Amino acid sequence: MSFKNIIATSENGIGKITINRPSKLNALNKETIEELHTAFENLDADNETKVIIITGEGEKAFVAGADISEFANFSIEEGAQLAAQGQELLFDFVENLKTPVIAAVNGFALGGGLELAMSCHFRIASDNAKMGLPETSLGVIPGYGGTQRLPQLIGKGRAMELIMTAGMIDAETAKSYGLVNHVVSQAELLEFTKGIASKIMRNSPMAIGKAIKAINANYKDGVNGFETEIRNFGKCFGTEDFKEGTTAFLEKRKASFSGK
Structure with a gap:
C-alpha cells in the first residue's frame, strides 16, 4: 500500500501503520484521515493480518493534534460536519474493527492524536509520551470522540479536569489513570508492542x-x-x-x- 502521509506494511501477521508527517509532528489533516481509513480497511480485510499497530514517525510525536490551518475559518455547519465525518471515517471505524488495534504512543498525543489513540483497543506508551486534549485553549471542544472516550477510560472527574485545563499528563500518570496499559522506553516500544501482538495472535x-x-x-x-x-x-x-x-x-x- 502506497500513501503520501502514512506508511502501511504487514509482516508475519502484524500490520503496522506509521503516520509520516514528522515536519508537522504527524498532525492529522483531512488527507491523512482518509489515508488512515483506507489503510485500516485494507489491513482489516486481509486474513493474514491478525493485529494492527499504529504509531508515529520520529521520536517526538505520535500525533500532535489536528491540522488547525484546515478548519480555522469554518462555519458552524462546517465544524459539525468535520467532526461527524472524522468520527465515521476513522475514529469510530477503528474502534469497531474486528482486528485488534494497538496504539504505540511514541511522543506527543494531543487533541486528535489522543483521540486516535483512544479509539484503538488499547495503548502502550514510551516514557517520553505526553497526552492531553488542549482544544478548550483554542475555543473549541474535542470533536473526534474525546469527550466520550476519555471519561470511559479514566473516569468523569479526571476527564473533566484534563479537558477544562487543556493540560497534559506524562506517560506514568496516564498509566496510573488507566489511559495506557504499559510504559516502556522509546527504544523498546515497538518490540514490546509486537510481543503483546504475538500473544494475541496465538488465539482465535x-x-x-x-x-x-x-x-x-x-x-x-x-x-x-x-x-x-x-x-x-x-x-x-x-x-x-x-x-x-x-x-x-x-x-x-x-x-x-x-x-x-
Missing part, C-alpha cells in the same frame, strides 16, 4: 473479533452489552475456531486457528 481471530463487539456494546447507548455477549458467545459455537480450540484442548495440543 474470530473469537477476538466477537469479544471486541461485546466489550464495545457496553459503551453504546441503547445497547445491552450482556445480550450482545450472549449472542456472540452463542455464535462462537458454530465456528471452525471453536471446534479447533476445544479439540486441541482435549487432545492436549496447540490449536491452529483459521479465523473462521
